[in-house]
Amino acid sequence: MNVKQFASDNKSLIGLLLLMAIVSVINANFLGVDNMLNILRQTSINAVIAMGMTFVIITAGIDLSVGSILAFAGAVCASLIGMDTPLVLALFATLLVGAALGATSGVIIAYAGVQPFIATLVGMTMIRGATLVYTEGRPISTGSFDVAESFYQFGAGYTFGLPNPVVVAAVVLIICWFILTHTKLGRYVYAIGGNENVARLSGVNVRAVKITVYAISGTLAALAGIILTARLESAQPTAGLGYELDAIAAVVLGGTSLMGGRGRIIGTIIGALIIGVLNNALNIMDVSSYYQMIAKGAVILLAVVVDSRGKANG
Amino acid sequence: MSALLELKDIKKSFGAVHVLKSVGLEIHPGRAVGLAGENGAGKSTLMKIIAGIYARDAGTITYKGETVNYTSARQAIDDGIAVIHQELNLLPGLSVAENIFLGREPTKLGKIQWDYVKSESKKWLEALKQNIDPAAPLGSLSIAQQQMVEIARALSLNAEVIIMDEPTDALTDIEAKILFEVVADLKAQGKGLVFISHRLAEIFEICEDIAILRDGQMVHTGPTAEITENDLIRHMVGRELSDQYPFVPAKPGDIRLEVEKLSAKGFHEVSFSARAGEVVGFSGLVGAGRTELAKAIFGANHVTSGTIKIDGKAVTISNPRQGIANHIGYVTEDRKSEGLIQMHPVGSNMSLTGIAKFTNGMGMVNRKSEEITIDEFIKAFSIKTQGGASLVQNLSGGNQQKVSIAKSLIPGPRILILDEPTRGVDVGAKREIYSLINTLKAEGLCILLISSDMPELLGISDRILVLSSGKLTGEFSRDEADQESIMRCAVAGQ
Incomplete structure (x- = not known):
């Protein structure tokens, strides 16, 4: 592989490195170990959600319900911990709730033929509503049992010197990468996004695969909800508002096509890091949060334009 | 007689694959040139270069005596070069008439002149002896009818040069015959045609000249009368084809x-x-x-x-x-x-x-x-x-x-x-x-x-x-x- 080919295959990575280089020139503290770990930790929640989103987007779908699932799962998890449920059981049950919510969207999409945008928009609204009903609009504390402390450690502690959320995200990355590149399910995910009709005639159980990808997305959204709840020691009913957009932005920045059939999980991680670095840089440069949104939007636009120009020429 | 469109030393590569290696072709008014060649010989690529869809790596294209460098299909169409593509490039959700006028809808004060679009569409379809309702959604038509719509679209452009890439592939014999009558008409009007077909008999039937591509090179060009079908096949494949259908008797099982x-x-x-x-x-x-x-x-x-x-x-x-x-x-x-x-x-x-x-x-x-x-x-x-x-x-x-x-x-x-x-x-x-x-x-x-x-x-x-x-x-x-x-x-x- 020559340099030019490498550059065109890894535009998002080059973008990330470029961004980091610029920021480190402007602010010397940026490249410090503490700040790097900080960025990784801040990015991990979006990265976990975005990895689930990657599966969905490769099948040419979209999942707008992840932010709401995050909030609902967080509330469920906080109550379970508050009831002194064993940690593993509480985590497992919460992930199952996320999987079930995602699979429900999948069933609606696969069997009722509803457009993913609409089906998950409905899911986003209803699940948010359910969260508000369940929490009565108030935060749910994880309580004061011993399990609450180990739960807090799950979100705030360190393993091998890395913040736990980063370790979780890394494990999820390896699993997702393996599924997409080394399993039959992964092949089917790409095939459905590439051409659903061809996939069906090739014997792919299109409905089952679609339900599975939305279940994966829901599970990872719930996992993000667990991490957030653990760190805050409480579940907020409005947690995860707008997270679906950050996740979609990370996927697209990572070079995955919204048209489906193409994409890499590692690209999504790079996309999430670009957003994370940008947030961090704007913070350490003391840019007002109002301007941050404008700057973030502009960078995403720039990245996507550069990427699509490359595709049109190639 | 000078050529209407002349290609010289056209080269084109995709990555490391040289699809066209110095190819030349002349298209004359009132004549059809049959372009033959195996799949992968470079026929469709050559046509896409003429039509402005692909950029050539090297070589010149002279149209009506002037060198042209099209950078989009639009420019070629505006200049009078139309292509009937091998793969249907129509939108099944739109009506027949909308497809025929796609991208060049006549407007008055910004409003599309639908009556004109429909009547013109009907006219061109009738020229092809097709009784198709211009308001019908394209997707409701058979593949053969859709192909006729694609042909009607190319005709309606009033182009000087018309390239037909496997137009008869999806057609039955009856429709193909109608198309050949239209081809004869077009030649009488002095248009220059390129006709690509795997059905060699068709090339012999309607083309005055034959050009043969093999592995990205033009291996033969000349009048149809001077070449036999066997020679044509030999040029295409670079080897003799003995019997076309090598039947092996069966000993059927259960x-x-x-x-x-x-x-x-x-x-x-x-x-x-x-x-x-x-x-x-x-x-x-x-x-x-x-x-x-x-x-x-x-x-x-x-x-x-x-x-x-x-x-x-x-x-x-x-x-x-x-x-x-x-x-x-x-x-x-x-x-x-x-x-x-x-x-x-x-x-x-x-x-x-x-x-x-x-x-x-x-x-x-x-x-x-x-x-x-x-x-x-x-x-x-x-x-x-x-x-x-x-x-x-x-x-x-x-x-x-x-x-x-x-x-x-x-x-x-x-x-x-x-x-x-x-x-x-x-x-x-x-x-x-x-x-x-x-x-x-x-x-x-x-x-x-x-x-x-x-x-x-x-x-x-x-x-x-x-x-x-x-x-x-x-x-x-x-x-x-x-x-x-x-x-x-x-x-x-x-």
Whole structure:
């Protein structure tokens, strides 16, 4: 592989490195170990959600319900911990709730033929509503049992010197990468996004695969909800508002096509890091949060334009 | 006489593949030049360069005495160069008239002049003797009718140069004949034509000149009168083709497939049986229900009544997955939208249907053994590609067809349904596909062959069944079958 080919295959990575280089020139503290770990930790929640989103987007779908699932799962998890449920059981049950919510969207999409945008928009609204009903609009504390402390450690502690959320995200990355590149399910995910009709005639159980990808997305959204709840020691009913957009932005920045059939999980991680670095840089440069949104939007636009120009020429 | 359009030393590469190596071509007013060549020879690429769709790497194009450098198809069209593409480039959701005027809708104060669009569309369709409602959605038309709409669209551009890339591929003989009359008209009006076809007889019928491309080089150009069909084939393939249809007599085995009073959308109460080691040909006009029958057996279309038996046992097949599980392979007639994922590599396309063969109980794909199988098929079928990682969309039609057949073979089918396997495939690749069919037959596969190419069907089938308007109207042994009796059955139920 020559340099030019490498550059065109890894535009998002080059973008990330470029961004980091610029920021480190402007602010010397940026490249410090503490700040790097900080960025990784801040990015991990979006990265976990975005990895689930990657599966969905490769099948040419979209999942707008992840932010709401995050909030609902967080509330469920906080109550379970508050009831002194064993940690593993509480985590497992919460992930199952996320999987079930995602699979429900999948069933609606696969069997009722509803457009993913609409089906998950409905899911986003209803699940948010359910969260508000369940929490009565108030935060749910994880309580004061011993399990609450180990739960807090799950979100705030360190393993091998890395913040736990980063370790979780890394494990999820390896699993997702393996599924997409080394399993039959992964092949089917790409095939459905590439051409659903061809996939069906090739014997792919299109409905089952679609339900599975939305279940994966829901599970990872719930996992993000667990991490957030653990760190805050409480579940907020409005947690995860707008997270679906950050996740979609990370996927697209990572070079995955919204048209489906193409994409890499590692690209999504790079996309999430670009957003994370940008947030961090704007913070350490003391840019007002109002301007941050404008700057973030502009960078995403720039990245996507550069990427699509490359595709049109190639 | 000076040329209307002249190409000199045109070169074009895609990556490391030199598709065109210094190609020249002249298009004269009032004449049609027939462009022949195997799939992958570079015909479509050359035409796309003329039409401004691809940029050339080197060479000059002179149009009406001036050098032109089109950077978009729009510019070429505005200059009077129109192309009828091999693959339909129409939008099924829009009406016929909207398709014909797409991108150049006449407006008055920003409002589209629909009455004019419709009446003009009707005019051009009538010139093609087509009684098609311009307001009908394009998707409701048959493929042949859609092709006629595509032709009407090109005619309505009033172009000086018209390039026809396999225009008759999807047409029946009747429609093809109408097209040839139109071609004669266009020549009389002094237009310059390029006609690409795999049906060599058509080139001899309507072209004054013949140009032959082989492996990206122009190996022959000259008047049609000075070349014979045999010479033409020899130039195309660079070797002699002995007998076109290498039939191998069958020693049919046991009955493998029995279809009893099967009904579904497109056909009614069809019964037949097919043996192991037998090629059963299906003849019929466009719309006779052959593809629908094939898809129903495979599980892609819903069966309303009747039974299917394999090896004497009744089977339930309600989706392609079950079809494949019952050892049925189906190679679709529509590679682009049903056969292959164009944006994906050759390898993952080829292994998709049979991916279970390379998968362990945990769902893990053994990529090494997968790759070995893919490479074996690429080699065995002489698929012209840089390897399993190349994208399908960069392959020629014939090579895509080989990938499609390989794909259906990997799961190890016992019944193979080939739906128009040689459509859009050049002479050399056709012969390869015929020998492949013979090999598979010898291995004991039960093969159902749907083809609209009558000589081909007669040439390689052991038995021929004829469908007409969804009903079985005839059955012929190889010895009884001839074109006339088959055609009589094919029009019987009309």
